[in-house]
Amino acid sequence: MYLALAILYVGMKLDIIAFGVHPDDVELSCAGALLVEKQLGKKTGIIDLTQGELGTRGDAATRLKEAAAAANILGVELRDNLGMADGFFKNDEAHQRKIIEVLRSYQPEIILCNAPSDRHPDHGRSAKLVEDAAFLSGLSKIKTDKDGLAQTAWRPKYVLHYIQDRFLQPNFVIDITAVFEQKLEAIKAYTSQFHIGGTEGPQTYISTPDFLDSVVYRHKWFGKMIGVKYAEGFISEKMIGFKNFEALIQQNT
Numbered sequence: 001m002y003l004a005l006a007i008l009y010v011g012m013k014l015d016i017i018a019f020g021v022h023p024d025d026v027e028l029s030c031a032g033a034l035l036v037e038k039q040l041g042k043k044t045g046i047i048d049l050t051q052g053e054l055g056t057r058g059d060a061a062t063r064l065k066e067a068a069a070a071a072n073i074l075g076v077e078l079r080d081n082l083g084m085a086d087g088f089f090k091n092d093e094a095h096q097r098k099i100i101e102v103l104r105s106y107q108p109e110i111i112l113c114n115a116p117s118d119r120h121p122d123h124g125r126s127a128k129l130v131e132d133a134a135f136l137s138g139l140s141k142i143k144t145d146k147d148g149l150a151q152t153a154w155r156p157k158y159v160l161h162y163i164q165d166r167f168l169q170p171n172f173v174i175d176i177t178a179v180f181e182q183k184l185e186a187i188k189a190y191t192s193q194f195h196i197g198g199t200e201g202p203q204t205y206i207s208t209p210d211f212l213d214s215v216v217y218r219h220k221w222f223g224k225m226i227g228v229k230y231a232e233g234f235i236s237e238k239m240i241g242f243k244n245f246e247a248l249i250q251q252n253t
Contacts, residue, residue: 018112035176046080113131
């Protein structure tokens with residue numbers, strides 16, 4: 001099922017792609033936004049850079065199955081894994097080209113990626129890798145091909161960073177109240193990683209009951225910022241603007 005998701009929609013243009021260095025990064029941090037956009041008729045996808053094979057609990061095969069289950073819950077058009085080395089991938093040409101090929105294949109308008117600085121060193125490194133690749137993807141003199149066919153240059157309009165373990169001040173937040181329970185269901189698909197009733201394994205930072213509680217509290221705090229129950233926060237290096245004050249008012253009605 002997991003591979004079928006990756007193959008079935010090859011060539012389809014997507015509106016939004018969320019990149020996560022580990023399976024479950026996207027679910028924890030921006031799955032609510034993907035669900036909101038899905039309700040608006042947008043086509044969404046998830047690209048995991050690694051299989052999370054260095055994680056203390058579970059293994060690569062288990063996490064692939066969990067990622068497929070989460071993808072079904074989120075209803076994404078695409079979920080794929082680039083097979084980079086967990087913990088040891090680099091921000092170099094070879095890794096950038098893998099992401100460029102994805103961006104040129106699906107031509108998303110917006111991409112979401114890891115926090116620019118976080119507890120896990122992979123997160124910040126992944127954020128810079130994806131951000132750099134997004135810029136380079138727009139340069140026509142960089143040549144790539146997919147299945148023997150030349151690709152055209154494509155640069156997303158926005159690269160947005162979601163917020164993970166460390167508290168980072170968001171530039172804006174998105175109301176995910178209506179889809180929060182579905183987001184939690186997607187997180188809980190990773191039974192090897194989190195405290196789900198009956199699961200066993202060594203205790204880790206993210207496997208305690210308190211960790212999932214902190215995820216809920218974080219989303220409540222972001223929601224409080226805009227007077228809703230739950231929200232997700234995002235950071236943009238690019239200034240985000242409105243055409244007029246009416247557009248700003250419509251955003252909050």
